[in-house]
Amino acid sequence: MRILKIQTLRGPNYWSIRRHKLIVMRLDLENLAETPSNEIPGFYEGLVEALPSLEGHYCSPGCRGGFLMRVREGTMMGHIVEHVALELQELAGMHVGFGRTRETSTSGVYQVVFEYLNEEAGRYAGRAAVRLCQSIVDRGRYPKAELEQDLQDLKDLWRDVALGPSTESIVKEAEKRGIPWMQLGARFLIQLGYGVNQKRMQATMTDNTGILGVELACDKEATKRILANAGVPVPKGTVINFLDDLPEAIEYVGGYPIVIKPLDGNHGRGITIDIQNWEEAEVAYDAARQISRSIIVERYYKGRDHRVLVVDGKVVAVAERVPAHVVGDGRSTIAELIEETNKDPNRGEGHDKVLTKIELDRTSYQLLERQGYTLDSVLAKDEICYLRATANLSTGGIAVDRTDEIHPENVWLAQRIVKIIGLDIAGIDIVTSDISRPLREVDGVIVEVNAAPGFRMHVAPSQGTPRNVAGAVIDMLFPNEQASRIPILSVTGTNGKTTTTRLLAHIYKQTGKVVGYTTTDGTYIGDYLVEVGDNTGPQSAQLILQDPTVEVAVLETARGGILRSGLAFEAANVGVVLNVAADHLGIGDIDTIDQLAHLKSVVAEAVYPDGYAVLNADDPRVAAIAERTKANIAYFTMNPESELVRNHIQKGGVAAVYENGFLSILKGDWTHRIERAENIPLTMGGRAPFMIANALAASLAAFVQNVSIEQIRAGLNTFRASVSQTPGRMNLFNLGNFHALVDYAHNPHSYEALGSFVRNWTNGDRIGVIGGPGDRRDQDFVALGKLSAEIFDYVIVKEDDDTRGRARGSAAELIIQGIKQVNPNYEYEAILDETQAINKALDIAPENSLVVILPESVNRAIKLIKGRGVVKEEVPQQ
Numbered sequence: 001m002r003i004l005k006i007q008t009l010r011g012p013n014y015w016s017i018r019r020h021k022l023i024v025m026r027l028d029l030e031n032l033a034e035t036p037s038n039e040i041p042g043f044y045e046g047l048v049e050a051l052p053s054l055e056g057h058y059c060s061p062g063c064r065g066g067f068l069m070r071v072r073e074g075t076m077m078g079h080i081v082e083h084v085a086l087e088l089q090e091l092a093g094m095h096v097g098f099g100r101t102r103e104t105s106t107s108g109v110y111q112v113v114f115e116y117l118n119e120e121a122g123r124y125a126g127r128a129a130v131r132l133c134q135s136i137v138d139r140g141r142y143p144k145a146e147l148e149q150d151l152q153d154l155k156d157l158w159r160d161v162a163l164g165p166s167t168e169s170i171v172k173e174a175e176k177r178g179i180p181w182m183q184l185g186a187r188f189l190i191q192l193g194y195g196v197n198q199k200r201m202q203a204t205m206t207d208n209t210g211i212l213g214v215e216l217a218c219d220k221e222a223t224k225r226i227l228a229n230a231g232v233p234v235p236k237g238t239v240i241n242f243l244d245d246l247p248e249a250i251e252y253v254g255g256y257p258i259v260i261k262p263l264d265g266n267h268g269r270g271i272t273i274d275i276q277n278w279e280e281a282e283v284a285y286d287a288a289r290q291i292s293r294s295i296i297v298e299r300y301y302k303g304r305d306h307r308v309l310v311v312d313g314k315v316v317a318v319a320e321r322v323p324a325h326v327v328g329d330g331r332s333t334i335a336e337l338i339e340e341t342n343k344d345p346n347r348g349e350g351h352d353k354v355l356t357k358i359e360l361d362r363t364s365y366q367l368l369e370r371q372g373y374t375l376d377s378v379l380a381k382d383e384i385c386y387l388r389a390t391a392n393l394s395t396g397g398i399a400v401d402r403t404d405e406i407h408p409e410n411v412w413l414a415q416r417i418v419k420i421i422g423l424d425i426a427g428i429d430i431v432t433s434d435i436s437r438p439l440r441e442v443d444g445v446i447v448e449v450n451a452a453p454g455f456r457m458h459v460a461p462s463q464g465t466p467r468n469v470a471g472a473v474i475d476m477l478f479p480n481e482q483a484s485r486i487p488i489l490s491v492t493g494t495n496g497k498t499t500t501t502r503l504l505a506h507i508y509k510q511t512g513k514v515v516g517y518t519t520t521d522g523t524y525i526g527d528y529l530v531e532v533g534d535n536t537g538p539q540s541a542q543l544i545l546q547d548p549t550v551e552v553a554v555l556e557t558a559r560g561g562i563l564r565s566g567l568a569f570e571a572a573n574v575g576v577v578l579n580v581a582a583d584h585l586g587i588g589d590i591d592t593i594d595q596l597a598h599l600k601s602v603v604a605e606a607v608y609p610d611g612y613a614v615l616n617a618d619d620p621r622v623a624a625i626a627e628r629t630k631a632n633i634a635y636f637t638m639n640p641e642s643e644l645v646r647n648h649i650q651k652g653g654v655a656a657v658y659e660n661g662f663l664s665i666l667k668g669d670w671t672h673r674i675e676r677a678e679n680i681p682l683t684m685g686g687r688a689p690f691m692i693a694n695a696l697a698a699s700l701a702a703f704v705q706n707v708s709i710e711q712i713r714a715g716l717n718t719f720r721a722s723v724s725q726t727p728g729r730m731n732l733f734n735l736g737n738f739h740a741l742v743d744y745a746h747n748p749h750s751y752e753a754l755g756s757f758v759r760n761w762t763n764g765d766r767i768g769v770i771g772g773p774g775d776r777r778d779q780d781f782v783a784l785g786k787l788s789a790e791i792f793d794y795v796i797v798k799e800d801d802d803t804r805g806r807a808r809g810s811a812a813e814l815i816i817q818g819i820k821q822v823n824p825n826y827e828y829e830a831i832l833d834e835t836q837a838i839n840k841a842l843d844i845a846p847e848n849s850l851v852v853i854l855p856e857s858v859n860r861a862i863k864l865i866k867g868r869g870v871v872k873e874e875v876p877q878q
């Protein structure tokens with residue numbers, strides 16, 4: 001077996017609209033191509049031995065053990081690899097279930113598709129699955145040690161990328177509310193929502209979080225001073241820089257017991273509390289000194305440690321943090337109890353799980369000593385032994401929810417404190433013996449205010465009610481269900497995507513909105529080019545969706561990007577499918593036009609149920625997509641008699657129709673005439689029917705988004721496909737006594753479209769300079785030849801400089817075959833060099849004629865034409 005290619009899908013795709021995270025592995029079974037699993041001796045047994053849990057896979061029989069039954073009876077190796085890849089991820093703790101395996105048109109080569117949670121782990125699982133199966137084929141087994149290594153690697157990959165618990169709770173809440181989110185790939189920034197409606201987060205800081213508030217909270221001493229000035233109870237304390245100042249400081253805070261901590265510290269590092277004498281104080285001073293130059297000396301307040309979480313000015317949760325401890329069972333030693341406690345799967349390293357493993361440090365031994373224990377002491381049943389002095393979860397503490405117990409006065413105080421410090425999200429650390437009584441009655445104090453507080457103790461407390469604090473954050477960022485998304489209009493089809501995308505963007509600009517759009521020529525925001533390039537894939541779409549100025553996204557969505565990685569968004573508001581015709585067949589395992597239609601239908605299927613699929617009623621494969629999408633349907637048609645459209649309108653549907661020379665919107669009983677085709681420059685005076693179709697599609701897409709008829713009209717009237725804007729697309733030049741047209745139609749369907757315009761050129765002779773890219777199929781060249789003979793009076797056949805692997809002259813040969821099929825006596829000439837061919841045509845062009853050039857290089861062709869003294873670039877009016 002050999003892996004030919006691994007692709008990672010991240011959005012709605014050819015295989016599934018709903019499952020976005022898929023690995024597509026192109027697998028050559030090589031010598032196993034003809035051998036189903038039942039014909040490989042010992043394979044079934046070896047597989048069951050390696051992965052007994054495959055028993056849980058239902059597969060087509062639909063019952064437990066179903067998949068293994070298929071293996072025993074005989075199934076192809078691609079299918080087995082798919083199930084193994086899923087199972088390996090499952091065993092590493094990633095719950096995945098979706099898989100598909102399909103043959104390709106190359107015999108023995110399969111597409112193996114399976115779900116992933118983490119990209120890298122997914123690709124790893126694919127490779128490991130092939131390794132595992134190959135090993136069982138070759139040796140009857142997969143060594144245990146190798147499987148263990150695979151699972152360990154997978155777990156590591158999974159842990160490395162997992163979001164922190166706070167961030168995860170926020171994105172989960174966002175997902176629940178249909179708010180899209182994405183990682184920005186720098187500084188752990190997360191974007192919620194799209195374009196101008198986006199909000200950003202980094203852990204639990206938001207773009208509402210002020211820098212002054214954060215810096216103040218990070219400076220414990222300053223925080224205390226500001227709070228003390230405001231009459232808030234804070235620990236009595238002072239800051240020192242030298243050990244010599246320690247005795248005086250101790251006296252200042254009123255003598256022992258005291259607390260010593262580093263001025264800039266966090267997570268409880270370097271802190272010693274409840275210091276009883278000078279020796280302990282000296283040790284504590286040194287420990288704090290490791291972390292920070294300046295040292296805080298404070299009075300020690302006896303009490304329990306609480307964290308009060310305030311979001312958007314309101315207390316949303318209160319947790320009591322209990323320091324790391326173990327509870328005796330009358331038999332085990334403290335060391336054994338610690339080991340047992342750390343076995344809890346909820347305990348991880350650092351902040352990656354709900355709880356953290358207990359680790360002992362110098363204060364732990366001090367504590368043990370004070371309690372008269374060593375690690376080998378056996379605790380009586382239910383006796384509690386504290387192992388850490390501070391209650392930070394990151395040192396192994398646990399959390400108990402106290403949200404319902406806090407006294408209203410303390411709520412008021414906490415809410416006042418965050419206003420004083422200036423934070424939208426803050427965690428206030430309170431030491432008090434009883435949170436249900438006002439602080440001043442029980443000598444409680446505010447120890448610290450934390451910016452970017454962790455959520456895990458509230459979302460998943462060890463005891464008590466979990467609190468949906470992420471909900472409060474989302475409420476703050478998107479109050480009253482404020483929009484998080486921007487309209488997305490996605491355009492696909494075999495031909496006309498760029499033109500329609502540009503026109504639609506131009507129409508939308510009439511509403512005054514900032515439109516971000518992507519095309520084959522580049523990415524644009526408003527009137528400006530952001531980036532040149534063939535930007536019709538998900539990365540360019542992301543750029544638009546991430547841009548904080550964009551109010552509407554119009555995205556040319558080509559087959560390549562959908563195949564390579566799926567769409568960049570979960571769903572669009574409008575998905576336009578213009579047409580489906582043979583082009584690029586045989587590339588990327590898309591071999592038939594029906595497969596191509598299926599691929600394009602992704603754009604219409606990934607539309608919100610209240611959005612619209614805008615479909616070409618005149619193209620049966622496109623019209624059929626209506627069955628596949630849950631969105632509303634809107635049709636466009638060049639045929640006012642179209643039965644499909646008539647029925648649709650009768651049922652209250654909406655459509656755009658070319659009728660009596662007008663582009664019109666039909667809705668229920670109403671006909672809104674937008675404009676006469678001949679007044680729309682893009683349609684070349686109404687002579688380019690395919691441009692009318694593109695204009696109908698764009699108008700309809702805008703209309704279903706509530707753009708007014710007046711604005712649509714204004715857009716249609718002012719959109720000019722000038723050479724500079726759309727080089728190579730129906731660029732017409734007036735050379736005084738004749739015209740030349742440059743277009744890079746490059747598949748039979750677009751030749752047809754071009755033909756419909758050329759046929760309408762009745763002023764004079766029609767001359768074609770024709771050829772096409774060498775990687776097209778033979779029959780495409782023949783078709784081009786036939787069509788050319790039908791629409792041109794004279795043809796010059798040329799070839800591209802780059803023959804893309806074809807023998808020089810062979811493409812021309814095929815075109816000539818096509819010409820002769822139409823008329824054996826047809827007059828043509830073959831000049832393989834493109835420059836010579838174009839020059840010849842321009843030399844011989846008679847009065848009032850039209851020279852149509854399908855060039856390899858649009859720029860060169862335009863240069864050659866301009867060299868002849870162009871009178872004007874023209875969009876003719878009838």
Ligand code: ATP
Pocket residue numbers: 235259261265266267268269271273298299300301302305390391392429431447448450
């Ligand atoms: P984190 O940022 O993780 O909350 P930190 O390193 O910033 O911790 P503090 O919050 O200042 O440290 O202190 C940690 C814990 O030590 C407090 O939550 C409290 O339990 C205890 N503590 C700190 N100062 C005092 C004090 N003066 N009296 C009693 N306990 C204190």
Ligand code: ATP
Pocket residue numbers: 493494495496497498499500520558578579690691693694728729730743744745746749750751753754
């Ligand atoms: P690409 O796949 O190269 O990005 P595209 O789909 O973006 O192409 P355009 O650039 O808009 O298409 O148009 C390319 C050519 O296709 C045009 O110059 C014209 O010859 C032809 N064409 C445009 N619209 C249509 C249509 N609706 N039907 C058939 N052919 C069309």
Ligand code: MG
Pocket residue numbers: 429448450
């Ligand atoms: Mg703290």
Ligand code: MG
Pocket residue numbers: 497498499519520521556
């Ligand atoms: Mg394009």
